[in-house]
Amino acid sequence: MSKYRLDYLDELEAEAIYILREVAGQFEKPALLFSGGKDSITLVRLAEKAFRPGKFPFPLVHIDTGHNFAETIAYRDKMIERIGEKLIIGHVQDSIDAGKAIEQTGKNASRNALQTVTLLDTIAANQFDACIGGARRDEEKARAKERIFSVRDEFGQWDPKRQRPELWDIYNGKIHKGENVRVFPISNWTELDVWNYIRREKIELPSIYFAHQRECITRNGQLMAASPFLNMDAEDIIETRNVRFRTVGDMTCTAAVESYAFEIDDIIEEISNSKISERGARMDDKVSEAAMEDRKKGGYF
Amino acid sequence: MKEKKHIPNPSQEGIRHHIEMDILKFITAGSVDDGKSTLIGRLLYDSEAILADQLEALHASNRKNDDGSIDLAILTDGLKAEREQGITIDVAYKYFETDKRKFIIADAPGHIQYTRNMVTGASNAGLAIILIDARKGVVEQTTRHSFLVSLLQIPQVVVCINKMDMVDYSEDVFNRIVADYKKLAAKVNINNVTFIPVSALKGDNIVYPSINMGWYLGDSLLSHLENVSIKIDDTSAHARLPVQWVVRPQTDELHDYRGYAGRVSSGAFRVGDSVTVLPSGFSSVISKLEIFDKHPQEVLAGMSVTVHLQDNIDISRGDIIVNSAGRPQLSNLIEADLCWMDTRPLDTTLTYLVQHNTKTVRCKIQEILYKVNINTLEKDYDEDFQLNDIGRIVIKTAEPLAFDPYQLNKANGGAIIIDSRTNVTVGALMLRQSVD
Numbered sequence: 001m002s003k004y005r006l007d008y009l010d011e012l013e014a015e016a017i018y019i020l021r022e023v024a025g026q027f028e029k030p031a032l033l034f035s036g037g038k039d040s041i042t043l044v045r046l047a048e049k050a051f052r053p054g055k056f057p058f059p060l061v062h063i064d065t066g067h068n069f070a071e072t073i074a075y076r077d078k079m080i081e082r083i084g085e086k087l088i089i090g091h092v093q094d095s096i097d098a099g100k101a102i103e104q105t106g107k108n109a110s111r112n113a114l115q116t117v118t119l120l121d122t123i124a125a126n127q128f129d130a131c132i133g134g135a136r137r138d139e140e141k142a143r144a145k146e147r148i149f150s151v152r153d154e155f156g157q158w159d160p161k162r163q164r165p166e167l168w169d170i171y172n173g174k175i176h177k178g179e180n181v182r183v184f185p186i187s188n189w190t191e192l193d194v195w196n197y198i199r200r201e202k203i204e205l206p207s208i209y210f211a212h213q214r215e216c217i218t219r220n221g222q223l224m225a226a227s228p229f230l231n232m233d234a235e236d237i238i239e240t241r242n243v244r245f246r247t248v249g250d251m252t253c254t255a256a257v258e259s260y261a262f263e264i265d266d267i268i269e270e271i272s273n274s275k276i277s278e279r280g281a282r283m284d285d286k287v288s289e290a291a292m293e294d295r296k297k298g299g300y301f
Numbered sequence: 302m303k304e305k306k307h308i309p310n311p312s313q314e315g316i317r318h319h320i321e322m323d324i325l326k327f328i329t330a331g332s333v334d335d336g337k338s339t340l341i342g343r344l345l346y347d348s349e350a351i352l353a354d355q356l357e358a359l360h361a362s363n364r365k366n367d368d369g370s371i372d373l374a375i376l377t378d379g380l381k382a383e384r385e386q387g388i389t390i391d392v393a394y395k396y397f398e399t400d401k402r403k404f405i406i407a408d409a410p411g412h413i414q415y416t417r418n419m420v421t422g423a424s425n426a427g428l429a430i431i432l433i434d435a436r437k438g439v440v441e442q443t444t445r446h447s448f449l450v451s452l453l454q455i456p457q458v459v460v461c462i463n464k465m466d467m468v469d470y471s472e473d474v475f476n477r478i479v480a481d482y483k484k485l486a487a488k489v490n491i492n493n494v495t496f497i498p499v500s501a502l503k504g505d506n507i508v509y510p511s512i513n514m515g516w517y518l519g520d521s522l523l524s525h526l527e528n529v530s531i532k533i534d535d536t537s538a539h540a541r542l543p544v545q546w547v548v549r550p551q552t553d554e555l556h557d558y559r560g561y562a563g564r565v566s567s568g569a570f571r572v573g574d575s576v577t578v579l580p581s582g583f584s585s586v587i588s589k590l591e592i593f594d595k596h597p598q599e600v601l602a603g604m605s606v607t608v609h610l611q612d613n614i615d616i617s618r619g620d621i622i623v624n625s626a627g628r629p630q631l632s633n634l635i636e637a638d639l640c641w642m643d644t645r646p647l648d649t650t651l652t653y654l655v656q657h658n659t660k661t662v663r664c665k666i667q668e669i670l671y672k673v674n675i676n677t678l679e680k681d682y683d684e685d686f687q688l689n690d691i692g693r694i695v696i697k698t699a700e701p702l703a704f705d706p707y708q709l710n711k712a713n714g715g716a717i718i719i720d721s722r723t724n725v726t727v728g729a730l731m732l733r734q735s736v737d
Contacts (some may be wrong), residue, residue, distance in 0.1 A: 008323040008403050010604075017605035018564040021545040025618045025659060027405055049593040050562070050605070138396045139711075142634045145393045151724075155529055164726045165417055165642050167424040170626045174724035189394050229338060 007024075011199055014045065015244040016185035018169065019148060020050040023058070023130050023163040023183050026173035031088070031184075033119075036072035037248040038205055039134030039186060042194055048184060058132070059086035063119050065111040065250045066093045067229040072248055076208040090122035102167035107231050108219075110252035111192065119158045123180055130173065130181045138190045150188050160257055172296070191246075192271055199264045211244045211259045222255035303550055315401045325531060326405040328422045330446035331432030336463050339372075340432065340501035341408055345397055347508035348523060364596070366502070381665065401527040405543075411447065416675070416689035417642040420729055423453040424715065427531045430459045434466045435498070440483040441676045444489075448675050452638060452691065452731065453709050457488075458494045461522060466500040470513040477550070481678075488678065497522050535669040537607040537703070538627030540568030540576075541713045543658035544620045548607055559589060560607035561616055566712035567657065567705075568624065571599045575625040578616055579703035584625055585610040600651045602712070619660035622715075629713060632735030634667070639694045643720065643727035647686035655698055655730070658715035662701040664718070670694060695736055707731035 012260050020043075023030045025123065030045065034040045047056050063075060080087045095101040100121065110233050137146065149171040164172055173181055186194070198205065211253040217228040217236040224230060226238050233278050243256035244267075261267040314625040331337035366372050368595040375431030383540055395406040409415070423429065429450045431690035433443055451457055460482055468474045475498045486494055498517050505511035508523045520528065570576070570587060577584045589609040590600050600606045608622060616622075623629060643646050649665060655664040672692035686692065707714030 011324050012605055014564060018545070021562055021564075021605070044661070050550065051546075053552075053558060054550045057546075098552050137394045165421040165717075167421055167717055167730070168651065169425070170658070170715065170717050171678060172656060172717060172719055172724070172726045174654070174661075174719055174721075188394070188396070190398075212617075238534040270663075288714050 009193065009200060010030075012186070012189050012193055013197070014048070015169075015188065016046045017045075017050040017226045019045055019171070019183065019185040020132065020174070022171050023132060024051070026171070026182070027130040029126065029128050031060050031061045031123075031128045032056070032125065032132040033134070034060040034076070034087070035064050035134070035248065036206060037134065037196060038077050038194055038209060041079070041205060042189075042197060043132060043201060044079065045135050046199055048083065056085045056211055059088050060133070061088045061090065061122060061128075063090045063093065063115050065115060066091065067111050067251045069206070069208050069225070069245075069248065071208045075204075076171065078136070079183065088122065088126065090118045092118045094118070095121060101271070105231075107233070109231050110250055111174075111229075112250045112253045113248075116156065123156070128180060130183055131177060132183045132185060134186055135182075135183075135184045136189050136191070136194075137187045146184065146187070148184055148272060149173055150181060150182045150184065151175060152180050158182075174246060192268070195264070195268050195271060199268065203233075206248060206295065208245045208248065211242055211262050211266075213240055214243050214256065215239070216241045216243060216256060223258065225251055227251045239283070244247075317655070324403045325424050325428060325529070327409065327430060327440070327526065328407045328409055328419070328429040329420060329424040329430045329432065330409070330450065331430075331442075331463075332447050333389050336501045337433040337435050338408070339365065339459065340463065340507065341395065342372075343501045343504055343507045344406075344523060345395065348397055348399060349505060354453055355733060356475070356694070361449055373389065376670070393419050399523070399527055402528065410474065413442070416428055416445070416449070416691070417460040417640060417729075420453060420640045422454055423449055424729065426455050427451075428457040428459065428529060429463055433460060433478055433482070435462050435464045435474055435478065438478050439485055443482070444485060444678065445486055445675045447546065448492060448673070449680060451491050452470075452640075454708060456493065456531065459525060460496050460670075461495055461501075462496065462498050463501055465498045465505060465511075465514065466503045470498070470500075470505075472514070472516045475517075483532060487664070489599070495519070495525060515624075537569050537571065537574065537624050537625075537674060539626070539713075540570045540574070540624040541566045541629070541705075541710075542570065542606070542622040543660070544616055544618055544622060545659050546617065546618060546711070550562070559613070560609055561622065562607045563622075563659070564605045565600055565602050567602045567710050569599055569601045569628075570606075570622075574608070576622050577625045577628060578614060579621050579623060579629070579631055580701050581615070581620065583612075583614045585612040585614060587611075590722055611679055619658075621658060621660075624702070626727075629710075630704045630705045630735045631697045631701045631703050634706045634736045635696050635698070635702065636736050637694060637702065637716075637734045638691065638707070638719050638731040638733065639696075639718075640691045640729045641686050641727065642690060642729065644688050645727070646688075647728070648691075652721070653727070654721050655696065655702070655716050656719060656720040657702045657704060657730075657732075658713070660700075660702065660718070661670070662702075665693050665697050666696040666718075668695040693733075696730065702732070707734055708733075 058198045092111050097105055101117040147166045152158055214221045215238050217226050217238055223243060244259040244261055245254055245256055247254055261270045327591050371596050393408045407422035409419040431446050443571050462475055479496045498514055499506040505513055506521045510521050537730050542563045542565050544561045544563045546562040548562050550558050572590055574587045576587055588611045590597050591607040616718050649666050652663050652665055654661055670693040672690050674681050675691055705713040714732045716730040718725050720727045
């Protein structure tokens with residue numbers, strides 16, 4: 001007789017599946033925001049568990065800065081082919097061409113902030129009423145108070161003072177026209193939980209998560225992948241380093257860490273012993289202590 | 302990590318009512334003055350749950366204790382507005398783990414104006430830590446916090462008597478407060494209380510056993526949290542599955558596939574069980590259970606599953622599948638405890654929405670029976686139901702709800718009220734019984 005007991009990964013998985021099914025049940029036009037990072041890849045796996053053998057009741061949406069790691073895009077396209085679900089791509093370049101976003105200049109120029117414009121436009125164009133994201137509460141202080149169902153106004157804004165009480169596991173997805181809800185099924189997971197889950201489920205990841213040799217420059221004390229998207233000058237010295245990436249974002253703002261973690265077990269060990277939190281490798285959070293909170297209020301994921 | 306007393310879990314094989322959870326969610330009740338944030342900060346700091354860059358930010362902060370040591374309370378502060386005002390205004394979630402268990406802390410503010418936040422945090426908690434200032438003993442807010450813990454039916458309670466360093470680590474002070482608290486616990490119907498004397502500021506009995514209180518022989522707080530047993534009810538009599546989604550691929554090869562997807566909210570289902578679908582009342586037998594690619598013979602509370610029935614009956618989201626031998630109450634006139642959570646007062650003439658499990662229907666609060674003064678526990682017959690008020694009401698719903706009394710089955714006894722004008726969640730309901 002096969003009997004199941006819930007270990008902590010099962011518990012987290014069951015909760016996430018429950019949340020995904022609530023989205024399917026409560027909204028007319030939901031979408032799953034897919035970045036190509038391990039958290040959204042985990043969401044795709046959870047969606048398979050929630051809805052198979054049926055189709056996903058939502059498309060995947062990728063907000064493409066155009067400054068991607070080539071490995072991420074290759075991974076994305078292969079994955080979409082495997083799961084046979086719909087992918088909608090919102091291009092930051094289109095927002096720039098339409099004059100809705102202005103390319104930053106200078107050494108630290110990045111398209112990271114411009115993603116918000118494209119995201120909001122993509123939501124409006126497709127009339128999405130719920131966007132599923134892979135954010136976790138352990139990532140950052142401001143996220144620690146975010147609800148599982150987080151209501152945004154038509155400007156995409158999050159108002160931390162006007163959050164709905166979220167009781168038991170009853171999620172209130174009622175909204176007015178023009179508003180939408182960001183839903184975070186893996187809110188209660190930590191970075192290590194995600195990695196342990198990926199190992200358990202044998203989920204394939206983009207290769208940049210694993211140690212490899214790459215040309216890098218050192219910028220503000222962090223290792224950045226040398227690329228045409230990064231504004232470099234004579235002061236920047238390119239060196240080949242053994243690195244991997246702990247998050248997958250825009251090439252201009254995702255720092256690498258020196259690493260010899262070639263296998264998933266190495267990564268789990270590396271993270272278990274690591275003394276730097278995941279977002280510590282994100283330059284976009286370093287700007288000010290309240291950086292994340294400000295971006296969230298402005299409609300960031 | 303550090304050395305800890307290891308209490309092995311006895312084998313659970315064959316014991317049907319003792320399934321251990323591996324994640325413990327707990328709430329801390331207390332106010333800034335009781336050192337609540339310091340206690341959480343100490344728990345995180347001493348259990349080495351703080352990473353280097355967060356620690357760096359902590360040391361770089363300008364906020365220090367009077368003696369110049371780092372103010373650990375900063376670790377639980379979240380939002381800018383809160384930092385400016387120096388208070389916690391919302392529920393913040395913190396995560397840490399030890400070798401034995403994973404923990405989620407719901408850090409809720411303790412002042413009376415934030416009662417709704419505490420109710421929110423308490424709704425999901427498996428354990429509550431109630432903080433008492435050793436210098437002050439059992440005070441009004443202790444009564445309030447204990448009442449809420451009891452109302453929300455948090456199964457385990459730990460009373461931390463804090464600031465023991467300020468009372469010379471006195472055993473007499475501790476014993477006096479324990480005796481006082483036991484009287485209160487009896488009054489509000491709380492069982493299972495563990496008392497721990499601590500100093501969050503100095504670190505006594507939080508993670509490490511105190512060297513200042515040799516008279517205390519119990520566990521440190523962390524050790525208790527690691528070993529406390531949190532059980533779930535997995536009897537088939539209470540088997541409940543609110544249907545969230547019907548999986549119907551409608552492809553050629555899966556033409557007849559029809560699976561009812563949902564999370565078992567309580568109890569256990571087995572293949573072959575006779576089940577009833579409510580509110581329709583149709584019965585059938587479970588033909589297959591699925592968890593993605595697995596086909597277990599039995600599924601338990603907490604699991605997200607897909608159920609197949611022998612008969613083709615009309616089931617949709619909002620229905621609940623229950624064991625035929627243990628049916629919930631089915632009623633559209635229900636007595637309930639209510640916590641009001643909106644700045645607009647309750648309006649008994651207005652139609653609201655009630656969301657119970659996956660079902661949302663119109664409702665009215667037909668009658669306010671009484672309110673409770675949660676500081677004194679006295680009943681109040683004032684009919685004005687404002688933000689943070691708690692009391693007993695009768696709710697009338699447009700369609701019957703299939704519920705269990707909250708005291709017997711939390712998972713199927715809680716519901717929320719939504720104001721259909723604003724779509725905001727305005728009330729928490731603990732359903733009690735059908736009114737004839």
